[in-house]
Structures are given as C-alpha cells and as structure tokens.
Amino acid sequence: MATMVAPEHFMKTSGQSDSVWVHKEPYSNRPQFPKLTKDIRTGVCVIGSGIAGVSTAYELVTRGLQVTMIEARDVISGESGRTSGHLSSALDDPFIEIAKKHGNGGAKAAVESHTWALNHVGEVAKQLGIECEYRKVPDYEISQYEKADPRHDEEVAMLKEDVKKSNELGLPASFREGYAIKGWDGKPDQRDVAVIENNATFHPTQYLTGVLRWLAKQPNFDCYTHTRMVSIDEKGIMSKEVHVATLDGHTITCTDAVEATCIPLQKLSIVAELEYNRTYCIAIRVPKGSIEDCLINDQADPYMYVRFTECDEKDDYLVLGGCDHAVGQETEEGRYAKLEAWVRERFTKAGSVDYKWSGQILNSTDMVSYIGLNTGKSHTYIVTGDTGHGLTQGVLAGRLIADEIQGIENPWRKLYNPKRIPPMSSLPSTLTHDIQINTQYKRFLQSDIVDIEDLAPGTGGVLNPTFKKPVAVYKDDQGQVHQFSALCPHLHGVICWNNAEKSWDCPVHGSRFSKDGVCIMGPAKMGLSPADEAGAQAQKQAITA
Secondary structure (H helix, E strand, C coil), X not given: CCCCCCHHHHHXXXXXXXXXXXXXXXXXXXXXXXXXXXXXXXXXXXXXCCHHHHHHHHHHHHCCCCEEEECCCCCCCCHHHCCCCEECCCCCCCHHHHHHHHHHHHHHHHHHHHHHHHHHHXXXXXXXXXXXXXXXXXXXXXXXXXXXXXXXXXXXXXXXHHHHHHHHCCCCEEEECCCCCCCCCCXXXXXXXXXXXXXXXXXXHHHHHHHHHHHHCCCCEEEECCCCEXXXXXXXXXXXXXXXXXXXXXXXXXXXXXXXXXXXXXXXXXXXXXXXXXXXXXXXXXXXXXXXXXEEEECCCCCCEEEEEECCCCEEEEEEEEEEEECCCCCCCCHHHHHHHHHHHHCCCCCCEEEEEEEEEEEECCCCCEEEECCCCCCEEEEECCCCCHHHHHHHHHHHHHHHHHCCCCCCHHHHCCCCCCCHHHHHHHHHHHHHHHHHHHHHHCCCECCHHHCCCCEEEEECCCCCCCEEEEECCCCCXXXXXXXXXXXXXXXXXXXXXXXXXXXXXXXXXXXXXXXXXXXXXXXXXXXXXXXXHHHHHHHHC
C-alpha cells in the first residue's frame, strides 16, 4: 500500500500520485508567486493557471491588456499537469457525428480551431525559446479488434468514412490497408490504420512553466497563488466593472473575468450539461527509438490512447491512457493492471512502469466545448467541457476569449458559444445523463463503513449513521482518524473515497477534495468542513504550507 503524502502535496497537484511530467520538470521548477493580501484593480482577471488560463493570459498580455492571474493552489496544480500530453485535431468523436449535431460549418470550425491550437503551441515555444519536446507526429486511429474478428472490418469501415469526412473538412487524412505500426511486435494483430497527419505532442508542464516565466517578466502581468476565488459579481446591467472576491476577503476589481478553472465554479447551468469522468495513465519504459513516434487511439469506449516522451539516454516513456469511468461511481481497481497488460501484449520490449496517475475529463453532451461569455453574464467568460482534448481546447480558448474581450469577430465563436441551444439530437443523451446524475443522491441511504474500526490505515470511507449527517473518515498511515463533512459544498451530494488518489470525489458533478478536505476540483468553491480536530489541523497544514 502506498504511503500517504503530506497534506501540502495536494497544493501542487490534484492527487496522491505524480504524473510522468515531474520526471524532467519537478514541482520545484515551477515559478513561485505571492498570495494576494489587499484589494487591487486590473484589466482582466484570469482565474486558473492551467493551459486555458496561461494561454488566455498570454494572448491578452501580448495584445497590451493588463492581466492579473489568481490560482487557489500552486500554479499548474490542476489537470494540465495530469494530462497525457497529446495535441490533436483528430477529436474523440467522429467528425461525421459532430457534423450531424453542428453542421459541416461547425465541424470545419472544430478542425480549424484545434489545428490552429496545436500549431500555435509550437510557434510560442519557438518564439519564447521553450524546450518542451514539441514535435509533429502522425495520429493513427486503429480498430480495437484483431483482424480475424469480424468486428474489425466494421470499425475499419467507420474509420474509412471518417477519413473521407476529415478530408472534406480540410484535415489531411488517409487510410493505410494492412499498415503495421513500427515496433508493434506483440501478438494482437490490429493492422489497418486511419492516418491523420500533422498532429503534435509536447511536454505540457515544461511549456506552461516557460510561458509563465515569460509572463512574469512582463509589466502588464501579475499573478497570485494560494488565492481562492469565491464569487464573481458584475455590478449593474450596463456597468463594465466586475468584482472577483477571494476567500481571504479581498476584492479584485476588473473590466472582465475569465474562469479558466476546468469547470465554472457555479451551481448549475452548464455544470449540469457535462459528464465527469476519471481517466487513468501509466508511463512505461521502452528502448529509445524502438517504437514509431506517433499518437495511437483505438476505437473502444472508453478508448486506449498512446504517445511518447523522453525518459533518459537509454529509454523513452510510452504513455498509455484509458479505462475511464464516471467520477465517484466506480473504483480504480484493476485499471492500471489492464493498461500495463495492453502495452506488454503489443510492445514486448516494454520495461518497468515508473508512473501511474489519473486525471479528470469533462465531456459535453453535444461533443463540443463551451468557450466564451457565461450564461447570463456580460463580462465573465468560461472555458470548460474539454471532451478529451483539454490542451488544444485551452490554447484555442486563449485566442477566442481575447478576441471577444476586444470585440474582434472570431469564426469559431458560434460553435463554442456557451449560450448555444443544444441540437435536438443531443436530447436523448442529455436526458440519460440527467437521470444518471440524479440517482447519485442514493448515497444518502448508503454507508461505506459500519464502524471507524473497519478502516485500514491509508484508506477512507463514508460513515452514514441513522438520523445523523454522513461523515467522511480517513485513517492515516499511523492510524490517526481524520473526519470531515461528507456533503459536497456544491449541491450536497455524498462524496466517495478515491483510493487511487487518496481523495474525496463527488459523484454528482465531479467536485474533488484532498484527503484533508481541500477543494482540488470544482464546481465546488470551498473545501469540506472538518468534523474533528485532527481533520482541522491537517487541512490547515495543507492550506498554510
């Protein structure tokens, strides 16, 4: 059993585990910024320091606007540091299906915007002199089945259709009958690939660290960490003044605010239109140069996805992700083993698994992200619903939001507009999603443990006594018990213990909290209320570190 990390670890990242990106870029390399200690005025307040926040700040600063960024924990502590690191214009959903919901014009805008984003990362890295492993690679889409399986031909037929649609939309694609990916020397024969050219990959935290260091030198940028936003208020119908309030009681007065927080920190609206999933990754050593440098995605649901990053002079890391499930509704049991087995069956030279971690993805029910003015707002912008492509989404959001703030017409605005009316074809999936989410309140009738003594050290669970409020209990490695309210501060769903990340996850709208109750993922704004002195002390240690 893994030893529990110190409470302050969750100020650096959103889980117990570390991703492969700390191998070459440790947390200590990330730039440090002060905490906000007074009221200030600025032009644009960007909340969040991941790929969307950093990209938006970069676009605005280079255009001469005054920007203040705030982050509730350390910079890059969210999902951008727990990604698989692929930059692709080949989206999770087939372009045929995207076109059915948003028309050919919408599908074309999706292609153009994500292509622009993956190219823009390379341009920025070159311009700022950031070494981040950026390179162009092909994206191989393969069947999940072996050639001998009749279902292989069915999936190949769908891949061919999507290749045709991709070319219609201006995305260079082809189908290679019988193509075997170089280095795939294992038994499963899944030859035949749809090839999407000119995709890319990079080291995400090296890139973000580089851009943040550049921003920190600019006179029209400042940043404050350990500064948690609790509300955004637009003052008056015609006013251009926005007040961003922090947990410590300070106010940032600005003309525009951007919630680059993965999910808007609000009650419902768009929050209710998203599906919240955990996804799992491993980084496994392979001899350098033994496998073709590419992206690989199969057609399973959830699908497996592959890319490569540097390890040392001898080896590279093959990064494999997949085995997704709804947040708080299943456990991690067996998922890392499944990922490792998948690699070893296909790439027999694979060595040790050095990193295992998980992240969170948010899927919109109509297959497209929400980027732009928030519903009911005139100067508050959001970025959410990554649909598995949060890196390119975050980059394109920077340009789209900067254009909107400056009143510049952007051809992608209609597609990503958060105020758009979902197509009728999305109604069945939306209704199914709503029903599934509402059933999660059944946890009010459930208890994970009967007695605190049932907990082994290093684990947690919800104790739900009759006629009392449920309590979230975890027992540290020394056997000390820590207790918190088990009600998510967002909409009072009963949280679940995530043993892989030693966190508390809400199955209703995906909010997550460290083992010590610190909020590490919205839409909740606040942490869990401590229910005993040990819980209060551990939470204080995390926040004040």
